[in-house]
Amino acid sequence: MPDVQQLLLGADASGRPIAQPMRLANRHGLIAGATGTGKTVTLQRLAEAFSDAGVAVFAADIKGDLCGLGAAGNPQGKVAERIAGMPWLNYQSQAYPVTLWDVHGQSGHPLRTTLSEMGPLLLGSLLELTDSQQSALYAAFKVADHEGLLLLDIKDLKALLNHLKEHPELLGEDSALMTTGSSQALLRRLAVLEQQGAEALFGEPALQLEDILQPTGDGRGRIHLLDASRLVHEAPKVYATFLLWLLAELFEQLPERGDAEKPLLALFFDEAHLLFAGTPKALQDRLEQVVRLIRSKGVGVYFVTQSPSDLPDNVLAQLGLRIQHGLRAFTTKEQKSLRAVADGFRPNPAFDALAVLTELEIGEALVGTLQDKGTPAMVQRVLIAPPQSRIGPLSEAERASLIAQSPLLGRYDKPVDRESAYEMLMARKVAPPSDEVVADKEPGLGDQVGGFLGSLAGQAMKTAMRQAANQIGRELVRGLMGSLLGGKGRK
Structure with a gap:
């Protein structure tokens, strides 16, 4: 021995x-x-x-x-x-x-791995971003955190960037960071990454x-x-x-x-x-x-x-x-x-x-x-x-035999594409906004009371969901190097 x-x-x-x-x-x-x-x-x-x-x-x-x-x-x-x-x-x-x-x-x-796990710092290095483009990427991840949007693969991030072009108000005080030039540059860099076949690295499991x-x-x-x-x-x-x-x-x-x-x-x-x-x-x-x-x-x-x-x-x-x-x-x-x-x-x-x-x-x-x-x-x-x-x-046969006998066989081999930012943002485009629904008659007192109570319940539900999403988002978008930058580790 x-x-x-x-x-x-x-x-x-x-x-x-x-x-x-x-x-x-x-x-x-x-x-x-x-x-x-x-x-x-x-x-x-x-x-x-x-x-x-x-x-x-x-x-x-x-x-x-x-x-x-x-x-x-x-x-x-x-x-x-x-x-x-x-x-x-x-x-x-x-x-x-x-x-x-x-x-x-x-x-x-x-x-x-997932984009949320990799985080904006390492992803920015991978994309070889300038300082302004890196700031825009951080702003996008911040929105994903706030909105409870999972960034698992490249199509999730592309969907988020396109969504932010259409709805810049979501960026709040960071809106100045996401210029048209920065947004387009990020999308181009992601396209290059896909051409290199690197999209295979991002996803689940x-x-x-x-x-x-x-x-x-x-x-x-x-x-x-x-x-x-x-x-x-x-x-x-x-x-x-x-x-x-x-x-x-x-x-x-x-x-x-x-x-x-x-x-x-x-x-x-x-x-x-x-x-x-x-x-x-x-x-x-x-x-x-x-x-x-x-x-x-x-x-x-x-x-x-x-x-x-x-x-x-x-x-x-x-x-x-x-x-x-x-x-x-x-x-x-x-x-x-x-x-x-x-x-x-x-x-x-x-x-x-x-x-x-x-x-x-x-x-x-x-x-x-x-x-x-x-x-x-x-x-x-x-x-x-x-x-x-x-x-x-x-040999190829020996390699195939090792894979077939692996204790991890079947654990990672089949990709999983669960609901994440891409699916959530596509669903928002399909569903009509609630404020565009027009009533065909004047509401009565019962309708007004019911609407008021429904609004309160809806607001309470939205608040609870937003708080939960924020908590999940903070953990997901902590960024892999987060602990090195003074952030908190995984809970």
Whole structure:
């Protein structure tokens, strides 16, 4: 059985195992290196270690080969030689419990959230809005809150924006924010989002966090893989925004855990530079804050990218585990970046980290771990231990079999389009306003009294319904990053 108290990474030149205490795995980490140096296999090895320890994993499968976690390995050649040189590894070829997800619902369970859950801040970043357009979006969400209109998918928001063009009085004091130009720009951005196929991300049933955190019957952590091979190329902003949504949702929903023997969840963000590219300063500041605080809720965040310089300095400063595969430096700028990477490790007198960075072979890395007390250990040159699952992708038949055997089969596969803003606003257009009904005779005293009492009852009913709608709306439109902006969390 593997040592689940340790996050076992590999061995140094003398064959000594290199590991980090599992209880420190919520201090986040980095897997970096040039293309083809072994980052994906390292990610696969870490995902297995977390699963063995009963820690849930969520990762993006960028190239489509990480899904090999769902099949037993068949080590040959150099991989078999490396395993033979690590007798303490207790290697057992095995498949891991994998759940496959796909925004488009083709190669995994459909992955969705709602616009109300995402909120105007993240949605504005996804749409790449200007400040004035962002203000208009906030105003629209405010009306949805006040009117009790659920914003579940893109057609809901489009219906609301068109409704506000026809009824600007609903905006009240915010009417100046929703100019014709801003409204049209929002509708155009939503149309572009639909053209990218991103409308599949929004709707119901929405992802429930408890389904990610649920362990398997044998106590292992389930590994959830998002097929992002298509998404990251066709709609990289959608990919990045979903990961930000997931991170913020975890931060808001999970309770404080303090120091624990192991994390609750490990998140791997591949192509991590996309999380920060073009992100508004306010959102990036909040993201850095979440990364700093979410570890106390049992979540470890692991960024996977080519160079540490792809991440903001404030994020790099919070990373406990650093796994740096080989880098290439041909230009003066690249050589300067290489030195910064080497300086990020605690020096080891046994070798020059700067020189080693360009010598590392495939599957080899400079590794900086944390010691028992949480202080950085000296950097080590490490041969990464091979994963026990398959190195390489699943076949289409194997992927289909995994989906068919999934414990979540049928839970997310069929979309649900319940009554929301679109349906409610369409109904208002069909139903005639009550003040247009004209009586064909003068009302008598009984009619007047009845009408007066009916009016009072109607007003009371409307008031009660409006109060209920406002309460629901406040919870729905809190925005995913609401708690980060000083708002209240989910009740």
